[in-house]
Amino acid sequence: MNRRFAILAALALSGCVGLLPPASEQIAGQLNQAVAAIDEVSEAAAIPYADRSFAAMQPRYIRALSSLRGALRAAEQRAQYGRGKPFSRPARISVEAVGNCVAAVRGLMEINRDRAIDERDVAAVPVQAICTVPKLIEGDLKRGG
Amino acid sequence: MEPIVLETFRPGDAGELAGGIVSHLADLLGNRLQRFEQEFAGYVADLAKASMALALLVSDGSYDRRQVDIALHTQELLVSNALLRAEFLTYELAQSVLETIFKVVAAAIKNLTGLAIKF
Helix, strand or coil: CHHHHHHHHHHHHHHHCCCCCCCCHHHHHHHHHHHHHHHHHHHHHCCCCCCCCHHHHHHHHHHHHHHHHHHHHHHHHHHHHCCCCCCHHHHHHHHHHHHHHHHHHHHHHHHHHHCCCCHHHHHHCCHHHHHHHHHHHHHHHHCCC | CCCCCHHHCCCCCHHHHHHHHHHHHHHHHHHHHHHHHHHHHHHHHHHHHHHHHHHHHHHCCCCCHHHHHHHHHHHHHHHHHHHHHHHHHHHHHHHHHHHHHHHHHHHHHHHHHCCCCCC
């Protein structure tokens, strides 16, 4: 009887293994800001006859990219801290997902530099869907997985 | 299988304990899988929409070679992030499974011995 409970207790104590990295208010906040700026780009692109030149859109790209830079830096720090820990891979996943979002924003910006964009460009270059992923990941971490 | 009530769960042997754990896991997995399915259907729909939009832009001559390259690369990024999301969800699910197992085990220990284990 005692031995069985000892085994149960040992099992229970190993339950504190954390497979997920700690949530970061900073990453979550900056990703929210970035996604908000990206949403603005999409909304602005969908307004007919509005000025959708690069000059008009530029502030939104800059806002998105500077928020993303902060999020990326914080995610990298977390991945550094997670090295050798059970959550090292999920911490890396967050870094990679933010990095893909940065690349996607740059891509749309490149196209916008050549031509005024409209909703067709926004559909062909799915920045919103890409950048929602790191935001969802951070939201899950905040809720405790 | 009858869902167990954690407050009164007193397994008589290892089999009953395992049964209690499984009934809780079944709940967890059912809910999660449904959510995953919806989310990934969304990524697939976005990707399909992107391909069609790009095809139109190319066919009416709006995009040159370089812009097509950028758009295609971005669509790859969407696939990449959907895969990263799937990988992340695997870890998240594993964590929930661990927590569920230990929650049931801790309840069993508490009800059988009065010993409260926290983790």
